[in-house]
Amino acid sequence: MTDTPLIFLSYTTADRPRVAPWYDFLKRQGFNAWMDKEQLIGGQQWDYEIRRALNSAALIVIFISNHSVNRRGYVQREIRLALTKLEEKLASDIYIVPVLLDTDAARPELLSDLQFLDATDEGFGDHLILSIQHQLTAAENRTEITIDESGIGWSKSVIAEEHIGVPGYSFTAQVPHLFSTEYKNLGDCADIIKGWIKEGLSEYRSGLLSQGQYWSFGQSRFRRTHTWDAACSDPIVHGQTVSLRYSIYWYGAGAAHGNSGFKTFSFFIEPFFHIRSLESIFDNKTNALVEIQSCLLQELSRIKWSSSEEEEQPLLDPNDIQAGIKDWEALKNFVFTSAGIEFAFGSYQVGSYVTGVHFATVPYNRIAAFLHQDYQEALNASYLDFNAPHFEDQATSSSDIDE
Structure with missing residues (x-):
């Protein structure tokens, strides 16, 4: 995760037991959080390593408590270093996120202009993530x-x-x-x-x-x-x-x-x-593949050329379709939707270049009986009547045709 923006957690030693769970929380959410207890190892020059981490941080979360505001030490110095870096930022950026561990803790004068988060609030985790994402959106040119x-x-x-x-x-x-x-x-x-x-x-x-x-x-x-x-x-x-x-x-x-x-x-x-792989979600892989291929052949064969002729002609040749859906490897591009498993086929896979790219959906009722039980539940397919007639109109298909 060396290319992931660094989030520096600043706190006083006495508050480590209260800060550590939030470090774990951020790590679980995929953030590159930095906490001295977790990153520093024996033999390292801790002062140098902390300053280096501060300098490379995309965002600093400063935890304030009754312990930290009453002590002189690294929290106070980290605040000053952070404020120095804050001068390099745009006014709309959130570079420092101050967090109150104790609601009655005095807010440091150096941070008085910033909006504080309250760690005792029920929704603190959500608010912390939103604050971090706001800054990382600017830092990494992300979308909203x-x-x-x-x-x-x-x-x-x-x-x-x-x-x-x-x-x-x-x-x-x-x-x-x-x-x-x-x-x-x-x-x-x-x-x-x-x-x-x-x-x-x-x-x-x-x-x-x-x-x-x-x-x-x-x-x-x-x-x-x-x-x-x-x-x-x-x-x-x-x-x-x-x-x-x-x-x-x-x-x-x-x-x-x-x-x-x-x-x-x-x-x-x-x-x-x-x-x-899609194959891995099925208990009965052989029957599942046959059913998926049957449904896809049926759906892709329904696609017609857009023309002014009274009787439209099929866009795709059945032989090309069958060659393009011949095995599990050919069916590797899939997503799970509410309607079913939607497959995507690129240039040349099920037709000539001029026919474009294509999509087709296999409804869950067509393949639910072959799913592993965990996936029946996970895909909301366990309630389906496996013996019911196939509802073919649930399968959808579309294509993009190059003019």
Whole structure:
């Protein structure tokens, strides 16, 4: 988490037992919190290490109590150092978040102009996260914070890198940051996805070793630049799962055209873990695959060319569809929605380039009987009548067609 903004926790030693739980809380939410008791090890120069952490912090949370205001020491010095750094910030930024551990504690004069949080308030955890996210939004150029009815909140930051060369590359990807006061470890989502993004970026950097073989500065910059752009959807929360879908555009330097595709991530919320494959959620994998393939073939075959002819023709060839959904690996891009499992298919997967990208949903009643019991519950599918007729009109499909 070296590239994650640092949050410095400042407190007096006597308050360590009261501050430590909030350090653990922030770590569970995926924040890069720093607390001297946890970070300092034997042999380190503690004064130097604390100052270095303060200097690199994106935000400082200062815990104030009757102990700290009545003592001279590091809390007072940390406040002064923080105020010095505060002069570098915009007025709208929150660089220092003062927190009252004791409601009757005197507020330090140095912090009198700042809004204090009260650690004894029932909603303190929520308020602390919102304050931190506000600052990190500015620090990492994130989008605004969104919180849905499930209580899960999120924002997005951007990883971008460009190199002008022969070939060059232009790499951009959004990173979702999830948080919740109720569910633990949602912050791991960003770390898992960052691993995928950084691996892709590493591949583009390695291409610099191929400079000049097939490209030259005589070409336009676009023609000699590998391009990769990954835009992340808002999280889709259904039952005990949360899913994200990336829409990816990439262009290989010198190619006739770019391509569009998808990458999805689905997670079990509590305990929080990455659902690495769709196959893993089923007990009866063989029957589940057959049923999913049958439903997808049916739905994708319904897509028609948009034309003025009286009788519209199918857009996709059944043979192309079957080749594009032939196994579990072909079905790796999925998200869990309230309607069912929605699959995404990129350029060329189930049709020619001109037909575009496609989506199709398999309703839960089609595959609920094959699910592992935990996933029947997690996907709100345990109540379904497995013997009921298939409600085919629940499955939906759509396509984007390049003009």
